[in-house]
Structures are given as C-alpha cells and as structure tokens.
Amino acid sequence: MEDQNFDVDASLKIIGDVLYKCLRYEPCDSAEIDSALSAIETISNNPEYLRQCEFYFKSSGGSYILFYFSNIIYNLKTKSDLVLSQDVLKWLASVWKNFIQRNKTYQVYIQLHDKFSQIFAKYFPEDSTFITRLNNINLVSEQFGASTPESEAELDKLEKFFQVCEEIISVMKPTFYFIFDFFREMKAFTGESPKEVEFIEKRGLSGFGSGFYTYKTVVIDACKSCAILEAAYLLLKKKKTSRQFRIFDGKKKFLTTSEIYEIYVDKFNFYKKELGDLK
Known part of the structure; x- marks a missing residue:
C-alpha cells in the first residue's frame, strides 16, 4: 500500500x-547505507511507485545518475534500452x-587491512x-603452521581475510571499467561528465579506490596472504592428512592439506602476475 508520506x-x-559512491569505491557510512536499503525495499515492493520511478528516471537533473546506471546494467543483460x-x-x-553490499565488504576490508x-x-x-x-x-x-588451537585460529583468520580480498578483487576490476562506460553514456546524453572522471582516469586501475585502500593495495594483501598460507600449508602437509572443507572461488570443496597447499601456490602465482601487470 502506498505511503502518502x-x-x-x-x-x-x-x-x-x-550507488554512485559505491561505484567509485568511496566508503558510505552506515546511516546512508541503511537509508538507501530501506528506500530500495519500499520502492521495489510497492507497484504504486512504478510510474513515479519511471517519471523520475526520464526527467532532467540529478536523476540522470540512477537512470543511466540502471540503463547500462539493463542493457548488459537484455541488449535493449530500459523499459520499466x-x-x-x-x-x-x-x-x-x-553494489551496496560490495561497499560494505570493502569497508570490512579496510578495517582488516590495518590489522x-x-x-x-x-x-x-x-x-x-x-x-x-x-x-x-x-x-x-x-603463528600459522603449528597444530595448536591458537595457530589454527590465526590461520582461519588469515584465510578469511584472503577471501575478503579475493571477493573485492573479483568485482573491483570490472567495476573500474564499467564506471567509464557510465561516464561515456552520461556525457553522450547530457553533454557533461562528473568532476571525478579526470581524477579516476589519472589514477588508473592501480589507484582505483578510496585513499590508500586501492585496487593495488588489495592485490598486494592477497599476494602476501597467499605467500603465508602457502608456507603454512606446506608445513601442515606432514601434520594433517585428513580432508577439510574449504571455500575456493565460491565453491565448497572437501580437500586434503596437500590440495589446499597447491591451490595457494596457484593463487600466489596468479596474484603476483596481477601485481606485476599493474602500472
């Protein structure tokens, strides 16, 4: 039911x-995020607001940001213009x-990075x-390679940090290229570009992100995490022979210690190359 207020x-x-902050990997405070998520729920679950949304998307002014963002996303899926x-x-x-959830994960990373x-x-x-x-x-x-509860706890924390890094890397890189599609689209239809374009373009993929917490920093953290995890599991190969559940690339796998070690060897090589390719 439509809320008159x-x-x-x-x-x-x-x-x-x-969304624009999230697209640029600028941290949002919790109040902003909660307000946006609440608004999304209200609008998407009330058909009465559909026509108002359509009018807002097609009107002039600040609404361009949300319209073009949504239009590009819709076009990527359907290869056609947005029909609401x-x-x-x-x-x-x-x-x-x-996209908002990605920002929340990014802020988790920022907190963990300092530690x-x-x-x-x-x-x-x-x-x-x-x-x-x-x-x-x-x-x-x-710290990481002993068969003690303390060492296992530290190893688990490091693996979770690595997973956060991987999750961010997997979406941060394509978002960097996507944002320039958004800038070009906005320029074509409005004749204007956001003031941030030159700054983001100058920093490139390596410097994409907020302040020090850039794409390159996340890749460095992933690479260092892999190096330690690779060494730890090399030590544990002789101590632990039983299989363990681990999540890699979004899939839960039942692996031996040797198999986990080999995965971290490959991932270290991958992120070392990714780091070397960054300018």
Missing part, C-alpha cells in the same frame, strides 16, 4: 547518491543492493610491491 523522488536521489515494469524494477533493486598490515610486516619487512615467496617457511610455523 513516502517521497519517491527524494528516496531515489538517496539511492542514486549511495514491476519485474524489471525488482531486478534493478537487487542489482542496486548488490593484517602489522602481521605482514613481520614476514615482508620491506615496503615493496615486489612480493616473493617466503624462503624460510619456518618463519610462519609458530
């Missing part, structure tokens, strides 16, 4: 502003929420983007 235009502006229906609006709402950077300093003392394997794997034996 609910302002559709104002709510869509809130959603658009938050209740089902389409619900689908777009799920996409909007997905793990202190741990990494023990094993990679030089502030260098050239990451090598740990020559002395026994360096990690006490």
Whole structure:
C-alpha cells in the first residue's frame, strides 16, 4: 500500500547518491547505507511507485545518475534500452543492493587491512610491491603452521581475510571499467561528465579506490596472504592428512592439506602476475 508520506523522488536521489559512491569505491557510512536499503525495499515492493520511478528516471537533473546506471546494467543483460515494469524494477533493486553490499565488504576490508598490515610486516619487512615467496617457511610455523588451537585460529583468520580480498578483487576490476562506460553514456546524453572522471582516469586501475585502500593495495594483501598460507600449508602437509572443507572461488570443496597447499601456490602465482601487470 502506498505511503502518502513516502517521497519517491527524494528516496531515489538517496539511492542514486549511495550507488554512485559505491561505484567509485568511496566508503558510505552506515546511516546512508541503511537509508538507501530501506528506500530500495519500499520502492521495489510497492507497484504504486512504478510510474513515479519511471517519471523520475526520464526527467532532467540529478536523476540522470540512477537512470543511466540502471540503463547500462539493463542493457548488459537484455541488449535493449530500459523499459520499466514491476519485474524489471525488482531486478534493478537487487542489482542496486548488490553494489551496496560490495561497499560494505570493502569497508570490512579496510578495517582488516590495518590489522593484517602489522602481521605482514613481520614476514615482508620491506615496503615493496615486489612480493616473493617466503624462503624460510619456518618463519610462519609458530603463528600459522603449528597444530595448536591458537595457530589454527590465526590461520582461519588469515584465510578469511584472503577471501575478503579475493571477493573485492573479483568485482573491483570490472567495476573500474564499467564506471567509464557510465561516464561515456552520461556525457553522450547530457553533454557533461562528473568532476571525478579526470581524477579516476589519472589514477588508473592501480589507484582505483578510496585513499590508500586501492585496487593495488588489495592485490598486494592477497599476494602476501597467499605467500603465508602457502608456507603454512606446506608445513601442515606432514601434520594433517585428513580432508577439510574449504571455500575456493565460491565453491565448497572437501580437500586434503596437500590440495589446499597447491591451490595457494596457484593463487600466489596468479596474484603476483596481477601485481606485476599493474602500472
């Protein structure tokens, strides 16, 4: 049922502003995120707001951001221009929420990075983007490679941090290229480009992100995590022979310690190459 006090235009502006921050990997505070998510739920679950949304999308002014963002996403799926229906609006709402969730994951990473950077300093003392394997794997034996509850807990935390890094990397890179599609689309239809275009373009993929927490920083963290995990599981190969459940690439697998070790070997090689390819 339509809420007479609910302002559709104002709510869509809130959603658009938050999505634009998420698209640029700028952290949003919890109040902004909660407000946007609440507005998305209200709009997508009330057919009475459909025509107002359609009018807002097609009107001039600040509404361009949300319209072009949604139009590009819709076109990628259907290869046609956006035609708004209740089902389409619900689908777009799920996409909007997905981008907001990415921002929440990114903020989790920011909090964890500061903690793990202190741990990494023990094993990679030089502030260098050239990451090598740990020559002395026994360096990690006490903290990550021992068969003790404390060591296993630390290993689990590091693996979860690596998973957060991987999740961000998997979407951050395509988002960087997607945002320029958005800029070109907006320029073509409005004759204007957001003021951030030059800054984002100058920093490139390597510098994409908020402040210090760039794509390159996430890749460095993934690479360092893999180097430690590879060394830890090399030590554990002789100590643990039973299979364990692990999640890799979004799939839950029942693996031996040796198989886990081999996966981290491959992932270290992958992220080391990705780091080397960044300018």
